Amino acid sequence: MASTTTVLALAAQQRRGNPWLRYLGRRAMYFVASLVVLVTLAFLLVQLIPGDPARASAGELATPEAVEARRIELGLDQPLVVQYLRFWGGVLTGNLGDSFTSRTPVIDVLTTRAPATLELALLAVAVVLVVAIPVGLAFGALTRGQRRPGTEAGFTSISAVVAVIPEFLAGIVLVYLFAVNVQWLPVAGRSDAASYVLPVIALALGPTAALTRIVRAETHTVLEQDYIRTARSRRMSAARLYRRHVLPNLLTSTLTISGLLLGGMIAGTVLVENIFAWPGLGSTIVSSIQGQDFPLVQAIILFYGAAVLLINLVVDVILIVVDPRTALDAA
Amino acid sequence: MSRTTRRVLAVLRSPVGILAVVACLTLAFLAIFAPIVWGAAAAVTDTEQLSQPPSAEHVFGTDGSGRDILLRTLVATRLSVVMALTATLAGVVCGVVLGLLPLMLGGRAGRLIVAAINIGVAFPSLLLAIAFSVILGQSGTAATLAIAIAMIPSYGRLTHNLAASVWGRDFVSAARVLGVPDWRTVLRHVLPNVRDPLLVNAAITAGTALLAFAGLSFLGLGIQVPEYDWGRMLNEGVTRIFVTPAAALVPGAAIILAGLTFVLLGEVLGQALTPSTRRRVPRAMRRAQRTSEAPADATAVDEDAVLSVRDLHVSAPGADGQWQPLVHGISFDVARGEIVGVVGESGSGKSVTLMAIAGLLDAPLRVGAAGARFDGEPLAMTTDARASSVDHRLGQRLAIVFQDPMSSLNPALSVGSQVAEPGILHLGMSRSEAKAAAIERLRAVRIPDAERRYGQYPHEYSGGMRQRAMIATGLMGTPALILADEPTTALDVTVQAEILAQLRQVNEEHGTSIVLVSHDIAVVTSLCSRVLVMYRGRLVEDVRSSDLKAGRATHPYTRALLATVPTMSTPRGEPMASIPDDADFTAGAAEVEVVRAADDPALVETFGETALAEGAS
Numbered sequence: 048m049a050s051t052t053t054v055l056a057l058a059a060q061q062r063r064g065n066p067w068l069r070y071l072g073r074r075a076m077y078f079v080a081s082l083v084v085l086v087t088l089a090f091l092l093v094q095l096i097p098g099d100p101a102r103a104s105a106g107e108l109a110t111p112e113a114v115e116a117r118r119i120e121l122g123l124d125q126p127l128v129v130q131y132l133r134f135w136g137g138v139l140t141g142n143l144g145d146s147f148t149s150r151t152p153v154i155d156v157l158t159t160r161a162p163a164t165l166e167l168a169l170l171a172v173a174v175v176l177v178v179a180i181p182v183g184l185a186f187g188a189l190t191r192g193q194r195r196p197g198t199e200a201g202f203t204s205i206s207a208v209v210a211v212i213p214e215f216l217a218g219i220v221l222v223y224l225f226a227v228n229v230q231w232l233p234v235a236g237r238s239d240a241a242s243y244v245l246p247v248i249a250l251a252l253g254p255t256a257a258l259t260r261i262v263r264a265e266t267h268t269v270l271e272q273d274y275i276r277t278a279r280s281r282r283m284s285a286a287r288l289y290r291r292h293v294l295p296n297l298l299t300s301t302l303t304i305s306g307l308l309l310g311g312m313i314a315g316t317v318l319v320e321n322i323f324a325w326p327g328l329g330s331t332i333v334s335s336i337q338g339q340d341f342p343l344v345q346a347i348i349l350f351y352g353a354a355v356l357l358i359n360l361v362v363d364v365i366l367i368v369v370d371p372r373t374a375l376d377a378a
Numbered sequence: 379m380s381r382t383t384r385r386v387l388a389v390l391r392s393p394v395g396i397l398a399v400v401a402c403l404t405l406a407f408l409a410i411f412a413p414i415v416w417g418a419a420a421a422v423t424d425t426e427q428l429s430q431p432p433s434a435e436h437v438f439g440t441d442g443s444g445r446d447i448l449l450r451t452l453v454a455t456r457l458s459v460v461m462a463l464t465a466t467l468a469g470v471v472c473g474v475v476l477g478l479l480p481l482m483l484g485g486r487a488g489r490l491i492v493a494a495i496n497i498g499v500a501f502p503s504l505l506l507a508i509a510f511s512v513i514l515g516q517s518g519t520a521a522t523l524a525i526a527i528a529m530i531p532s533y534g535r536l537t538h539n540l541a542a543s544v545w546g547r548d549f550v551s552a553a554r555v556l557g558v559p560d561w562r563t564v565l566r567h568v569l570p571n572v573r574d575p576l577l578v579n580a581a582i583t584a585g586t587a588l589l590a591f592a593g594l595s596f597l598g599l600g601i602q603v604p605e606y607d608w609g610r611m612l613n614e615g616v617t618r619i620f621v622t623p624a625a626a627l628v629p630g631a632a633i634i635l636a637g638l639t640f641v642l643l644g645e646v647l648g649q650a651l652t653p654s655t656r657r658r659v660p661r662a663m664r665r666a667q668r669t670s671e672a673p674a675d676a677t678a679v680d681e682d683a684v685l686s687v688r689d690l691h692v693s694a695p696g697a698d699g700q701w702q703p704l705v706h707g708i709s710f711d712v713a714r715g716e717i718v719g720v721v722g723e724s725g726s727g728k729s730v731t732l733m734a735i736a737g738l739l740d741a742p743l744r745v746g747a748a749g750a751r752f753d754g755e756p757l758a759m760t761t762d763a764r765a766s767s768v769d770h771r772l773g774q775r776l777a778i779v780f781q782d783p784m785s786s787l788n789p790a791l792s793v794g795s796q797v798a799e800p801g802i803l804h805l806g807m808s809r810s811e812a813k814a815a816a817i818e819r820l821r822a823v824r825i826p827d828a829e830r831r832y833g834q835y836p837h838e839y840s841g842g843m844r845q846r847a848m849i850a851t852g853l854m855g856t857p858a859l860i861l862a863d864e865p866t867t868a869l870d871v872t873v874q875a876e877i878l879a880q881l882r883q884v885n886e887e888h889g890t891s892i893v894l895v896s897h898d899i900a901v902v903t904s905l906c907s908r909v910l911v912m913y914r915g916r917l918v919e920d921v922r923s924s925d926l927k928a929g930r931a932t933h934p935y936t937r938a939l940l941a942t943v944p945t946m947s948t949p950r951g952e953p954m955a956s957i958p959d960d961a962d963f964t965a966g967a968a969e970v971e972v973v974r975a976a977d978d979p980a981l982v983e984t985f986g987e988t989a990l991a992e993g994a995s
Contacts, residue, residue, distance in 0.1 A: 081497045088509075095513045192741040211637045213589045215596050216630045219616055223623050273785035276738050277796075280780075281851075282773040283803050295790035314504035318593055322616065333597050336512050348509050352501060359500055370790065 070367060078360045085352040090134045092348065093341045094127070103339040104147045138349070144342040148335070153346040156331065161350060163237055164316050164327030170243060171250035172309050178251075179258035180294075180301060186259070187266025188289060202263070209256035214315040218249035218322040235324040246323045250315050254308040261304050262297060269296045299370045306362030310355045382651075389650040398646040401639040408455040420449035429622045438624040441615065450611060451628050457518070458607040459636065462588035465522045469529035469587070470580050476530060477537025481545055481568065482561045492538060498531025504590055506531075511599045518607075521600040525590050529583060536579055540572040574651040578644050585640030592633045608633045681751065683711040684858050684891045685735065689748035690759065692730050692739065692915075701744065704730050708917040710910055712859065717885055717892045719902030719923070721939065722912035728895045729781070731912070732863050734759065735893075736778050752776065753858045773804035777852025777890075779881075781864040783844035787836040793847050794820070794832030800854040812854075819850040823880055842873035849880055859891045860884065866901065878905055899939055903927055911936045 093100055101118035102109070109117070118124050121144075122133055137143050143153040190199040212220075225245060226234040233242045269275065270293065278292040320329030328347050335343040389395045424444035432439045438447040476495065480488035498506075506528035507521070514520035544550060545568060553563045594600035595609025596616075603610070608629040615626030680686040689707040696702035705727040712718050720728045734745045737758070747759035753775050780786040788796060794816055801812035813832065820828040823846040836844060845865060852860055862881060866874035882905060884890050896902050902909055903923045911919040911933065919933040931937050 080493075081500060084497050092509065092512060097513075097515070194741060207641060208634075208638060211585065211589075211641055212634055213593060213637075215593055215612070216633060219612065219619065219626050219630055222616075223619055223627060227620055227623065273780060273782060274788040276733075277778075277780055277786045277848075278788065278799075279738055280736060280778045281800050281803060282769040283799070284768050287803075292788055292791070296788070298790075310500070311502045311504070314502035314508075317504070317508065318597065321597055332508065333599065336508070336599060337516070344512055348505075348512075351505050355501055355505070 067367065071364070074360065074363055078356060081356050082353065085349065085356065086135065086138055087131075089345050089349045089352070090131055093345055096341065098339075100341055103341065143346045143349075146335075146343045147340045148338050148343075153342045156343060157328070157346055157350055160326060160328050160331055163325060164313075164320065164329060165354075167243075167246055167250060167316050167319065167325060167327060168309070168312050170247045171254075171312055171315075172305070174247055174251040175255045175258055175308065175312075176305060179255050180262055180297070183259040183262025184266050184289060184294065184297070187263040187270070188285070190263070191267060191270050203260070206256045206260050210253055210260065212253055213318070214249050214253060215318040215322055217252045218245070218319050221245045221249050222322065235322075237326055246319050246325055249322070250312055250319045254312060254315075258301070258304060258308060262301055265297050265300050266293060269293050272296070295369075299366060302362055302366055302369065306359055309358050309362075313351055313354055313358070386650040389646055392649075394642065394649075395646050398639070398642040401635075402643055405455065405459060405636060405639050408452055409459045410456070412452040413456050416449045416453050420446060420453040422446075429618065429625075431622070432624065438628050439622055441611075441622060441625045442618055447622075447624050447628050450606065451608065451632050454607050454611060454629065455632070455636070457601065457605065458588060458591065458609070458633075461518060461522050461601075461607065462525075462584055462591050465525040465529070465591070466580060466584040466587045468522075468526035470533055470576075470583065472526070473530045473533025474537045474576065476534035478541055478564050478568070480538060481541055482564050484560065495531050495534045495538060499535050501531075503528040503532065503586075504593060507590055507594060508597075508599065511594065516599050516602060518601045518605060521591060521594045525587055525594070528590070529587065533579070533583065537572065537576060540575055541568050544568045544571045578648040578651060581640055581644035581647055585637045585644070588640065589633065589637050608636075680711045681754070682713075683751070684714045684716075684753055685712040685893070686749075686751045687711075687735065687747060687759075688750065690731065690734060690750070691744075691746045692727070692734050693744050695742050695744075704743075704915055705734065706915045708912070708915075710917060710920060712891050712893055714858070714891055715885070715889045716908065717882075717894060717906045719906035719909040720893060720895045720912060721897060721899050721902050721909060723897060723939075725914075726912040727915040728897075728912050729863050732861050732893065732895050736776065736861055737772070738778075768803065770804045773800055774855030775858045777849075777855070777857040777860045779845065779848050779852060779860060779862040779865045782868045783841050783848060784836075784868065786848060787839075787844055789836050792833050792835055793839060793844070794834075797832075797847055797851045797854065800851060804855060815854060816850070819853045820847065822853065823847070823850045825850070840873075841869050842876060845869060845873075845877050846880060849877075849884065853884065853888075856888070857890050859893065862892060862894045864895055864897070867896070867898075874901070881905070899926075911939065 099114070101114050101121060101123050104121060105114045105117040122130060125133070141154050143157075145151060146153055146156060149156070186198070186202050189195055190202070222234055222245065225232045232244050233239075236242055275288070275292060278288055283291075316325075316327060317329035317332060319325065320327045321333060324330065328350060332344065332347045334340075335347070390399060422445065424440065426444070427436070427440050428444045429442055430436060430440045430444075436446045436448070438451075441447055441450070476491065480491045482488075483491070503525075507524040510524035510527050511520055514524055541564070550563060550567050553567055554560070558566075591600060591607065592609035592612065595607050596612045598613055601607045601610045606614075611629035612626055612633075615622070615624075615629065619626050688709045690705055690709070691703065691707050692705040693701040693703045708727075708731065710718075720731070722728050730739070730743075733739050734747075735750070735752075735757070739745050745760055750757040750759045753771070755771065787793060794813065797820060798807075798809075798812035798816035801807040801815050802809065805812075805815075807815060817828045817832050820831060825831050825843055825846055831839075831843075839847065848865075849860075860881065865881070866877050869877065878901065881892055881894070885892055892906075894902060894906060899909075903926055906923050909919075909921055909923055909926055910917055911921070911931075913933075913935045919931060919936045921931060921936070925931070926936070926940070929940070931940060
C-alpha cells in the first residue's frame with residue numbers, strides 16, 4: 048500500500064514538475080487575484096457612496112459651477128471604465144489622488160503614517176508569539192493526560208475571559224490602571240519606548256490568550272502521537288523532548304493561526320490607535336470616513352487589505368519551508 | 379428520554395450550564411425590561427451633578443451630562459444585544475445559503491462562489507465592517523448591515539467545509555444516485571447533519587458581533603447621539619477617563635460580560651450537542667494511580683535472565699469508577715540471546731505488557747509489579763517513573779521497535795537525526811560522530827544510499843525503510859534486548875519477511891534478546907524459540923516453538939489460535955476458521971491438563987470436531 052502510494056506520488060511529481068514551485072505559483076496567482084478584487088472593491092467603494100464625491104471635495108458651500116469644475120478635475124465625468132482604468136494606473140504608479148481635506152497627495156499620508164501602524168502590529172505579533180508559545184507549551188505539558196485538573200480549569204477559564212476582551216477595552220483598562228491611577232506610563236502618543244508599552248499590550252492581550260489556548264490544545268494532540276512515544280523510548284530529558292520533538296510539530300498549526308491573528312490585529316490597530324492617539328493610519332481612517340475624505344479612505348483601505356493579503360502569503364510561504372508536507376498535500 | 383435530551387439536561391445541570399442559563403436569562407431580561415423600567419430615569423440630565431463619583435444616589439456616579447452611568451449601561455443592553463443578534467441572524471442565514479450554494483449549483487458557478495468566499499475570508503471582519511460603513515453611512519442600521527455582511531464570508535466558509543465533508547458520505551451519494559435533485563439533497567440530508575456545529579458557532583459569532591458593534595460605535599462609526607449603546611458610551615467615556623473612569627469602565631464591563639455570555643452559551647451548546655469522547659478520571663482514582671499496584675516481592679526474580687518480570691499488573695480507569703485490569707499479574711523471563719514471541723488476539727494485553735516493560739505507559743493507566751529486573755538491575759514498574767528522564771542504561775541497552783512505522787517517526791525531523799539521537803544522548807558522541815555512526819547503522823540495516831537518506835524526512839521513506847531506520851536507532855547503543863511491538867503488521871507482506879530477517883540477523887550477530895509481539899502465530903513460530911500466549915490479560919501458556927509446531931499446546935485457547943491459521947491443506951471454498959467473540963477460555967486456565975479442545979462446546983461449534991482433533995494431535 049505504502050510503497051504503491053509513494054510510487055504513484057513520485058510518478059505524479061515527475062509529470063507535473065516540482066510540487067514546491069507549482070504550489071508557490073498557485074499561491075502567487077491567488078495573491079494577485081485577491082489584489083485585483085481588492086483594488087476593484089476599493090474603486091467601487093467610492094462609486095457606491097450615496098452622495099456626490101465632487102460636492103464632498105468642493106465643500107458644502109461651493110457653487111454648482113465650482114462643483115462641476117471639481118468633477119471634471121477629478122475625472123468623475125468620465126465613463127466608469129475610464130475611471131476604473133485610471134484608478135489602476137494610479138495604484139500602479141503610486142498616485143492615489145489628493146486628500147479632499149488637506150489637499151496633499153494621499154500617498155504622502157500613507158508613507159508618513161503607515162510605519163507607526165506597522166510598528167505597532169509587528170511588535171504586538173512578536174509579543175504574542177514570544178508569550179503564547181512557551182506558556183501554551185508549559186500548560187500543555189502540565190495538564191497532559193488529565194493531570195492537574197485544577198490548573199487546567201483555572202487556565203481554561205482565565206484564558207477564555209482574556210481572549211474575549213477586545214483590544215479597545217484592554218486599552219481603556221490599561222490606560223486607567225497604569226496611566227491614570229499610578230501614572231507609570233504615558234497615556235497617549237508615540238515617543239519613547241515607554242509609550243509603546245500600553246498600545247502593544249492592549250493589542251497583544253486577546254490574541255495571546257487565544258493562541259496560548261491553541262498551543263496548549265495542540266501540545267496535547269502532539270503528545271498523544273506515536274512518535275512522541277518513540278522519542279520517549281530514547282530516554283531523554285523532558286526539556287529536550289519538548290524542545291526538539293514537540294515544538295517543531297506545533298509550528299504548523301501555530302503559524303497558521305498566527306497568520307489569522309495577525310490579520311485580525313491589523314484591524315485591531317484601528318481601535319488601539321484611536322485610544323492612544325497613535326499617529327498611524329487607524330486614527331486617520333476614522334477621521335477621513337467622518338470627514339468624507341474619500342481618496343484617503345480608499346488608499347487606507349487598499350493599504351490594510353494589501354497588508355492582510357501579504358501577511359497571508361508570507362505565512363503560507365513560511366509554512367511550506369517549515370513543513371514541506373503541506374505544500375506536497377496542497378499541490 | 380432520548381440520549382440527546384439526557385445529555386442536554388446533564389450539561390445544563392453542570393456548573394457551567396447553570397452559569398450560562400443564568401447569564402442568558404439576565405441578558406434577555408435586561409434587554410427586554412431595562413429600557414421600560416429605567417429608560418426615563420437614564421435620560422435625566424442632572425446639571426447639579428456632572429461627573430460625580432459613586433454615591434448612594436448614583437451607584438457608579440454620573441457622566442459628563444449628569445446622567446446615571448449604571449442606569450444608562452443597563453438601558454443600553456437592549457440596543458447592544460438586539461443589534462448584535464440582528465446582525466448575527468442576517469449574517470448567519472446569508473452565510474449558510476452562500477456556503478450551501480456551491481453544492482447545489484456545482485460546476486463553474488460553484489467554484490466561483492468558493493473562490494469568492496476564500497478571498498472574503500482573508501480580510502478581518504472589522505476591516506470589512508469599516509469598509510462597508512463607508513458606503514452605508516454611520517448609523518445603527520448601517521452598522522448592523524455592515525457587520526452582518528462582514529461575517530458572511532467566514533460563516534459561508536464554515537458551512538461549506540462542513541457541508542462538503544457530508545457531501546462525500548455514502549447516504550448523500552445514494553440519494554444523488556437515486557435522482558434526488560441536488561437542492562433537495564442539500565436541504566434534506568446535508569443541512570440536518572451540519573446543523574449542530576453551525577448553531578454552536580452562531581452563538582460564538584453573536585459574541586464576536588457584539589464586540590464588533592462596540593468597536594464600531596466606539597470609533598464613532600456606529601450608533602450616533604442621542605441613541606446610545608455600550609460602544610457609544612465608551613466613546614464618550616474614554617475622553618473623560620481622568621475625571622470619571624466609571625463612565626468608560628462600567629459599559630466596558632458590560633461588553634465583556636455580554637461577550638462572555640455568548641461564548642459560554644456556545645461552549646454549553648457544544649457540550650450538549652456533541653457527544654464527549656473524553657472521560658474524566660475520578661479524583662480518588664487519580665490518587666491511586668501514583669501508588670504501585672502489586673506488593674513488592676523481588677525474591678522470585680531470575681537474576682541471570684536479561685528480563686525478568688513478576689506479577690505485572692496494568693489497569694485503566696473504567697467508566698464506573700473502578701479499575702479495569704488490562705494485564706492481570708503475569709510473570710515471565712527472557713534469557714540472554716533468546717527470541718521470545720508473544721501472541722494473542724487484539725486486546726489480550728500483549729502490547730500493553732511490552733509498553734509497561736519499556737516504561738512508556740502514561741497516566742491515566744496504572745502499572746505495578748512485584749518485581750522486575752532488566753540486564754542485571756532492578757526496573758521500576760510504574761507509569762511516568764522513567765518516562766522523561768535521561769537514563770543512559772536503558773538508552774543504550776533497551777531498544778524498541780514500534781508497530782506502525784508511519785506514525786512512529788517524528789515527521790518534523792529528518793530520519794537521520796532521529797537515528798543519531800541515542801548517540802548524542804547516551805554515548806557522549808558529538809553531533810558529527812553521531813551522524814557518522816547513524817549512517818553506518820543505516821547501512822547495516824541495508825538502507826541504500828545512506829548518506830543521502832540520512833537527511834531525508836519520514837514521508838520520503840517507504841514503510842519498510844522506516845522500520846529499518848527504527849531498528850537502526852536501536853542499534854546505536856549495544857542493546858541487550860529489543861522489544862518489537864508488532865513490527866511487521868503495518869507493512870506489505872513482502873517487506874514483512876525482510877524486517878523479520880533483519881531482526882534475526884541482529885540476534886545472531888550481537889546476541890541481542892528479542893521479545894516479538896505479534897498476532898500472527900506463523901511469524902512467531904518461525905522466528906522464536908519460545909512463545910508466550912496471552913488471553914484477556916493473562917499469560918495462559920509458555921511453550922517452546924517446537925512443541926507448538928508439533929501441536930503440543932496444552933491450553934484450549936492456544937489450540938484454537940493454532941486452528942485459525944490456514945495451511946496448504948486448508949480446504950478452499952469453506953469459510954476461514956475464526957475464534958468467536960463470545961468464546962470464553964478463562965475457565966480453561968485452571969483445567970489446562972484435563973480440558974481437551976474437542977470437549978469445549980464453543981470451539982466444537984466454531985471449528986467442528988475434526989479440525990480440533992487435528993490441531994490436538
